[in-house]
Amino acid sequence: MQEHFQILIVGGGNAGLSFTSQLLRKKSDLKIGIIEPSEKHYYQPAWTLVGAGIYDINKTRRKEKDYIPKNSTWIIDAVTEFVPSENKVICQSGKEISYQYLVVSPGIQLDWDKIKGLKETLGKNKVSSNYSFEFAPKTWEFIENFKGGTAVFTNPSTPIKCGGAPHKIMYLACDYWRKKGILDKCDVHYISGGAGIFGVPEYAETLKKVLHKYKIQTHFGANVTAINGPTKTVEYETKATDEAIKQSLSTIDAACYSIATTNDNVETKKVSMQFDLCHTVPPQSAPDFIKKSPIADPNSPLGFVEVDKFTLQHSRFPNVFALGDCTNAPASKTGAAIRKQAPVVVANLLAVLEGKAPTEQYDGYSACPIPTEYGKLMLAEFDYDNKPKMTFPFDQAKPRWSMWILKTKILPWLYWNKILKGTA
Ligand SMILES: Cc1cc2nc3c(=O)[nH]c(=O)nc-3n(C[C@H](O)[C@H](O)[C@H](O)COP(=O)(O)OP(=O)(O)OC[C@H]3O[C@@H](n4cnc5c(N)ncnc54)[C@H](O)[C@@H]3O)c2cc1C
Incomplete structure (x- = not known):
């Protein structure tokens, strides 16, 4: 029956x-x-x-x-x-x-296969991803043992779960390297399919300062297509000119992510970059x-x-x-x-x-708790209109220790x- x-x-x-x-x-x-x-x-x-x-x-x-x-x-x-x-x-x-x-x-669904070579190299060749129970511990192993060089953090051009996660780990890695005294030897790149660092201007302002503090170079409207572990190369597609990139990026639905729209009239170019460490986030779909x-x-x-x-x-x-x-x-x-x-x-x-x-x-309504350093976190809350919807009676665009405690201790409980x- x-x-x-x-x-x-x-x-x-x-x-x-x-x-x-x-x-x-x-x-x-x-x-x-x-x-x-x-x-x-x-x-x-x-x-x-x-x-x-x-x-x-x-x-x-x-x-x-x-x-x-x-x-x-x-x-x-x-x-x-x-x-x-x-x-x-x-x-x-x-x-x-x-x-x-x-x-x-x-x-x-995590579409690991959409990035050529990624599955084969995950957990090896200094390539990791926090999007997996198996490989999140590898991220720490690679960050802790990093001696300087090029560190690449990627964010796909599809919607993903927790749009902040691809850059949260980047700020923590930079802070760790700063404390260790090697940040000056680190060349950090954020390769993202998004239009900007964050879709809500109030929170984006804070993050722009954080990017500047850690001297992170951003590449927006960039779609990662391949990661080659043995040669330590990441390949991404982007529009051929900076002007075309600016024109084709949309901020609609850009609370945490936004999709780099494809304009068929604009030529794209392939860029490849060598890395010594790569944290990657796979494209995602239903x-x-x-x-x-x-x-x-x-x-x-x-x-x-x-x-x-x-x-x-x-x-x-x-x-x-x-x-x-x-x-x-x-x-x-x-x-x-x-x-x-x-x-x-x-x-x-x-x-x-x-x-x-x-x-x-x-x-x-959604929320993105973004740590900007060990011990400080910005709790970004917003709605469909990308308007801040703050719960607490203080300016949540300011990273705070109290919000760090919320994320690390209170929310898991x-x-x-x-x-x-x-x-x-
Ligand atoms: C690295 C990372 C950081 C994150 N950080 C935050 C954060 O700081 N704050 C926050 O709010 N969110 C965060 N998230 C996002 C949050 O975890 C997800 O949004 C949330 O888990 C989604 O819940 P869900 O029930 O839709 O999916 P899931 O929790 O993923 O559950 C889906 C369930 O469906 C089951 N399932 C799959 N296929 C089938 C099938 N065919 N038939 C029946 N069942 C099936 C699965 O086994 C699973 O148990 C983060 C996620 C990641 C990966």
């Missing part, structure tokens, strides 16, 4: 678990199933701290079973197909599961099983789930909602965004369940003890 759930959740990561916990707190008698293939749950925001040598990687991984909300059923399987016309999903095991309401939250499904946004080449950006209800299938990194809502993809999305989806799903229209709206349990 086909299994059936009143509410079926795809993905038990940050979004899936915090949503389910919050929903059950509002209505405990729902029949809820969570499809999640992984036995382990990861607190990814701490991987930046692991790469900076101040956090134990093993503390970022816990057992999924300890966080599956009581009164919900965990199905250890992976969805491979969505059939929204029949209100069902098909799993890797071949099992079909039907639902009354579907909530989609399987995160974002997981393939979403991309090829009817719930994907047909206008998004990256295949994100098509939702109304305010209600987070699917634009074509009213009994489907989505939250977290997998949606096409033009917000910055972070756990902080999920904290604001989850209550909206809970309220709107409960409204729909009672035959009413969704009323709650998500305003695009809140995540495991409150956020996943639906109480924060």
Whole structure:
């Protein structure tokens, strides 16, 4: 017999678990199933701290079973197909599961293959990435042992989870080398697909000063295409002239990232740069099983789930909602965004369940805690309009020790003890 759930959740990561916990707190008698293939749950925001040598990687991984909300059923399987016309999903095991309401939250896909040579060299040849449990510790090994030379930090031209992570680690590395007295021997480059260092002018001003302090050279509108470990070379494409780069860069959706638009009339050039250390971030897109499904946004080449950006209800299938990194809502993809999305989806799903229209709206809130040195951090908070939305009664564009404590001590505790349990 086909299994059936009143509410079926795809993905038990940050979004899936915090949503389910919050929903059950509002209505405990729902029949809820969570499809999640992984036995382990990861607190990814701490991987930046692991790469900076101040956090134990093993503390970022816990057992999924300890966080599956009581009164919900965990199905250890992976969805491979969505059939929204029949209100069902098909799993890797071949099992079909039907639902009354579907909530989609399987995160974002890391497209390591989109950078030629990257997979082969990750963790070797001084190439690392904080975007992986396996390789974040390598980042620290390479930073700690760096003796000077060219250090390259890359940021792709697609939306990514935590748009700040590609440069957070760069500031911490520079601060470490400054303290060690070797920063003068370091030639640091930031190669980014973005239009600028940050899309919110108030926070960008602070970061420009930080870039200047560490003498970091920036290359915006640049798309990294290959990393050759053995020859220690990074290759990127950019517009042929500086003027063309300026014209083709858009600041739309540039809260943390922005896409370097391709103008077919403008010639591009390939640039290659030698490095002695390279921290890289892969291009990202919706997981393939979403991309090829009817719930994907047909206008998004990256295949994100098509939702109304305010209600987070699917634009074509009213009994489907989505939250977290997998949606096409033009917000910055972070756990902080999920904290604001989850209550909206809970309220709107409960409204729909009672035959009413969704009323709650998500305003695009996201946050990016950016350490500018060891012991100081700027907590950038903003919304869909790239307007600051500061929580605290002080100027958050100023890096502070209190915000560093928030990121390094308070947020990890809140995540495991409150956020996943639906109480924060
Ligand atoms: C280096 C780094 C630094 C970051 N820093 C911050 C930060 O400082 N602040 C912040 O707020 N955010 C930060 N983030 C982003 C944050 O971790 C993500 O935005 C958040 O985890 C997204 O939650 P999610 O539930 O959408 O996806 P995830 O938490 O990634 O969970 C997705 C889940 O779906 C499951 N899944 C995958 N495929 C399937 C399938 N086929 N069927 C069923 N389930 C599936 C996965 O196993 C996983 O458990 C950072 C991320 C990284 C990598």
